[in-house]
Amino acid sequence: MKKFAGALLAAAALAFTSSAWAQSSYPERTVTVVVPFAAGGPTDTVTRLVAESMSKDLGQQIVVENVGGAGGTLGAGRVASADPDGYTLLLHHIGMATSATLYRKLAYDTLNAFDYVGLVTEVPMTIVARKDFEPTDLKGLVEYARANADKVTVANAGIGAASHLCGMLFMSAIQTPLVTVPYKGTGPAMTDLLGSQVDIMCDQTTNTTKQIKGGTIKAYAVTTPQRLDVFPDLPTTDEAGLPGMQVSIWHGLYAPKGTPPEVVEKLSQSLQKALADPNVVARFAELGTVPSPASDATPAALKAKLEGEITRWKPIIEAAGQYAD
């Protein structure tokens, strides 16, 4: 019965789309979405959930291809040079903007190599610490960190990772460089935080929610303007004493430059529908994130976001003086 209803819906969606875009029969075959990170990670999961929903709407299979390596720039480069026919897309996160500065030699021109489909989600970050770490709130953490700058260790998942960016932002917000300890990925970094081998980390809710709830690490603040539904008691950085320290790991869907406008438009509409899909909303909620509203899942919003974020991160990265090539 459920399947039948699904088929009916798909048929209705197909009928609707084919009348609205009679001139374009896109998509006629399987669409590939490149994720520039390894399968199983947060970005991959976000992509698979959205792709599953979009493929029902578009009536074609969407295949997720993981082209990991070099901080996401290999996958982005692959899509930048793909045929602009709408059959190869890219789902990338904030790294799209930061790699423009982190990498001094890129195989593509970040602002001119892509067409924009829309924002997908903005994953909030949490400032967390090992559970036996002294400070009890964010104010206490800032004071403690300033007093013990050469002792406090900040874990991150490697250069360009969300936790690296957030850690840089935190140190720039408290104007105190701490001891950064890089890891190869979030898994080992989190393991060492659980084992109290390092002191603090700032990472996406996709990685920290379950650990915070399980009481294996403690949280000081979320880096969003509003508190999160999953943690009603956890203050925002604004409330807790670090106003303006806001960061979220935003994800965007891109197509190679030169993709026909009607194809981009159709993808954008499909993305908006997927982001309203109750299944996607529910899964995202479990990860501690929300889908972008329809007004943000548009080409214009993504373009503005990318440009704004490149400008925002450039001075922070340059001040830290660390590059990835």
Added chain:
Amino acid sequence: MDLFSNLALGFSTATSLANLGFCLIGVLLGTLIGVLPGIGATATIAMLLPITFQIGDATSSLIMLAGIYYGAQYGGSTTAILINMPGESSSAVTAIDGYQMARQGRAGAALAIAAIGSFFAGTVSTVLVAVFAPPLTAIALQFGAAEYFSLMVVGLVSSIALAHGSIVKALAMVVLGLLLGLVGTDIFSGTPRFTLGIREYADGLNFVAVAIGVFGIAEILRNLENEQTRTALIRHVSGLFPTRDDWKRMTAPILRGTALGSALGILPGGGAILASFASYTMEKRLSKRPQEFGRGAIEGVAGPESANNAGAQTSFIPMLTLGIPANPVMALMIGAMIIQGIVPGPEVASSNPELFWGIIASMWIGNLMLIVLNLPLIGLWVKLLTVPYYVLFPAIMAFCSIGVYSVSSNPYDLYAVALFGLLGYVLVKLRCEPAPLLLGFVLGPLLEENLRRAMRLSRGDPMTFLERPISAVLLLMALGVLVVVLLPAVRKKREEVFVEED
């Protein structure tokens, strides 16, 4: 007893008709891809992730994916034994003596020993996971950077025993492996090292590409030199099953391998990688006939295979109790759980008991299925060796290329296979062995990463390695091994025993 009610819940979940079916599909598929050279569990599970949407049940999906994982571990040793093609670090060790056994016409016995050892290890480690998962997790968390560094030192020092020829050459191979392991981005500064400006090597050389090259491709090249020896070799395939003498020789190594593998598998920071290497070293040290190692010693197959399978099972512990992936396959499992609406973390055992215990129960059922399936299949695998080589080798090359490419869709990995194939051939000609090279390649980056991280955490104080008790004990063990290797009397005996192979 909580444990029994939990296990009862697990078995009732795992033995539902649907879940038995998914388990069977998983292990069948796993065995198949394990047997195809170069195609590994990671690529297969990544390709199958979309199917879990259709299955629609987290427990069934994970039972299937877990089946693929340990099925592939199992199948991987088949190719290592038959054609000297290890698909992952663990089966690289099996290839050393397993392939020699195959060359002597004892492929059937080698495969049976691998199967029996794996099953025994799987059974024991499943019980371990069920009974001790939470306390073992607490121990694993005691391992910080300093402890991992010291553990890797023990691994490297013991690796000399992997060689059955000249010690100097073995050392040279370890060092070459360490150097190759340096290729890639330095995670502390972000600087690319030895990448020749090729962005595709920014994350280092791909292990599968290097292993397939130095072991498999090199072996193909060697075989192509002389078609006659190859055909002569397969004429006398005899005795598909272990003899009574074999049973006697394999019992102790299986027990030791299981213990070692279970212990190392728990460590999420790369302990499992050491399991099969460490077991091989231990067996060679303890054996009364160390001269047979590298020439088809049964212990050299039984021990590492058990260790490898035990490690594969216990590596589920950090994922199930903490939600932390110990390897890329575990990361994919976590992805599959999230897709099904379960975010893995410390609460999974209490919030989703049927998932937690169902997976544990299915691991044992899966292992049972594997042995029931595979023992009768041994005859078939061995027949594969009678396929004319001019048919076999292009097929192997094709599967290798597909497999290596599918790991991360990177064409440069294929160039690496070609290059390392040539290097491997040269090494064969120079009578240098590839196993120490691979060990160095795998351990080098871990050694460096943990050394630098430990130094950073201690603000540059090297005493950290001695002040932390676990690390100090490990370093003492390394020293002990070194003394044994360097003791003049022992070395003299070694040289008498290890005359160069002709």
